[in-house]
Amino acid sequence: MQRPTIKTIAQETGLSIATISKALKNSPQVRPETRAIVVAAAERVGYELNMHGVQLRTGKTYQVAAIMTAPGPKQQEWEGVEYAQLLSGISWALEESPYRVSLYAVRNFEESLATIRQIVSLKKADGIIVSGTRADDPRVRIMQDADFPFVTYGTTIHNDPHAYVDADNEQMIRRSVARLVERGHRRIALINPMADLSYAITRLDAYRGALDIAGLPFDPALVVHDRLTPAFGRESVLTMSRLPDPPTAYICANEASALGAFSGFHERGLVHGRDAVINATDDLNVSQYFAPPITTYFLPINEPSELLGSYILRRMEGEPPEALQALIMPKLIERSDDRVVPKR
Amino acid sequence: MQRPTIKTIAQETGLSIATISKALKNSPQVRPETRAIVVAAAERVGYELNMHGVQLRTGKTYQVAAIMTAPGPKQQEWEGVEYAQLLSGISWALEESPYRVSLYAVRNFEESLATIRQIVSLKKADGIIVSGTRADDPRVRIMQDADFPFVTYGTTIHNDPHAYVDADNEQMIRRSVARLVERGHRRIALINPMADLSYAITRLDAYRGALDIAGLPFDPALVVHDRLTPAFGRESVLTMSRLPDPPTAYICANEASALGAFSGFHERGLVHGRDAVINATDDLNVSQYFAPPITTYFLPINEPSELLGSYILRRMEGEPPEALQALIMPKLIERSDDRVVPKR
DNA sequence: TATCAAAATAAAAACGTTTAACTTCTTTGT
């Protein structure tokens, strides 16, 4: 027995396939009574819309492309693990819609650029979600030029306005620094993501601004940029703790680097809360299990990810991008006093 | 200007669309010279196959459904993070093929069952990759009954043979236990995944077998089953360390639970290597950053994930499932001596 | 050179849907 089509329903009801099609999509051209008959018949025969027909006819793909930048296979590091939660959040937001998440794993920025170019020009999806935005992001421009719906996870700085979701990095860093200064810290390290990422710049600027306000000097030796792996956090601590005037606080951009920082503490014999402290930005709620638990700004990743999903839906419906911008302020979770007794 | 189709090429070359179609798929029915002409023309006009037409005509979807079981949004726990790497591995394995990974996030087993039922009956994908297998898995049976290509990440115990990829849990646990026994441990705890998962049973059986061989008694109080979150690892340590005769070694099923176990150590004032030790199964290579680093069986997750990708491709090509089964033995990484001085 | 089989190409139908254009029927306004 074949899968029923609108033709099946047409025969079943004696109506034409055009009417069936219209009835099923609630066109005002068909009478409510007729629609009821059609719907009943569809129900009876177990009809389900065949997307392939729709896609061919309308050119819509009903796919949302999620561009996932993950390091290559050789690169065995704890990086980008929050992507799992990000994807599931997006997927759930699309659940009630006919759209599916189609995954495009890429190794680096260039690949993501090429992939996006292809998706846009060959219309392999109806919308794109992309993360790891740069200050001036060519991918954003490509999609804007083609008038292609997209949402970024992360802001840009020099691009025209577009739909985005991001944590409020600016506020987060300003308050982090201010709080540490209040607690007597004068040498605060910033473990920052890759320098070309937009939020690295935002964080750095906020950091410098906060230092200014506190009347503290900016020391480039206390700022590092790289991929946010544990290895990076570890190396940073190993290096900076050897400075003549080492930091008493480390602000880590995520939990992976914070974990690595702990590893560096262990290696150097540093004790958290005595020699220095670690703060972090948390989106997996894992810092509470560190020993000791650390103070973090916590933004449960499902929030931005579900927002990404609903934004791309609304963007594909034609809503203007200006209405689809969210900066979310993470919640401060103070798990540690974070005071450090000044040496001597 | 419209996107070129085979019709464009037909006009361009003066051939019929049937010939174009055949030429482009290397049918022996078309002369090499003709094919050359067609290919050249296709190149010239920048032709790309339109999948929608193909899909409608052939019924193939060129989608591989990846069923991702992730806890609901409220459930803010570090769980299932390795899924990100899993998905990217699969996605890379499919890169050269026309197939794409389509993501289906589900909250629990029942949802995954329903989702798979739907994918199979409505043919929403050409193949399925599913994880979290149970000893007797109804999803496997559904797919087998429908003769639907699939690969599981994880074995089953009571199902008919099918394609799978898994770590060799049996060997891993046997050797883990034997190694700990060699180092003087007589009370070894097993932090195991949910009891209905196939690998929980495999691990438990191996654990009992290894204890038997070592002449040690089996104590049910030393075995716990639950979702592998840090919270679970932590709770397990908090509880077990209060036993009259507490364990001196904890074998954790993944890194999340191992991290939680450390948190439990910290809470109880236990020192790793003095009071007890933690071993784990590692697929993200993160245990090296614990303080102190712990001994693990390491299986870089990209290995099984790329295997999953290539297996599903071969399965969709019609290879028999018996040829597509892999049990991978993780590599022992001894980061700690793991001897514990007996109390008193 | 005529014949025939084989090889190469063309024609046409089909996959399931949407939609523009058309027909029929009913209602409304003068």
Next chain:
DNA sequence: ACAAAGAAGTTAAACGTTTTTATTTTGATA
């Protein structure tokens, strides 16, 4: 009472491909 307008439905074409069937071309043979 009748034309015009509106409502509800139908017809037919179209989206881009594959594949079955039909037709033409080619080359070998008698």
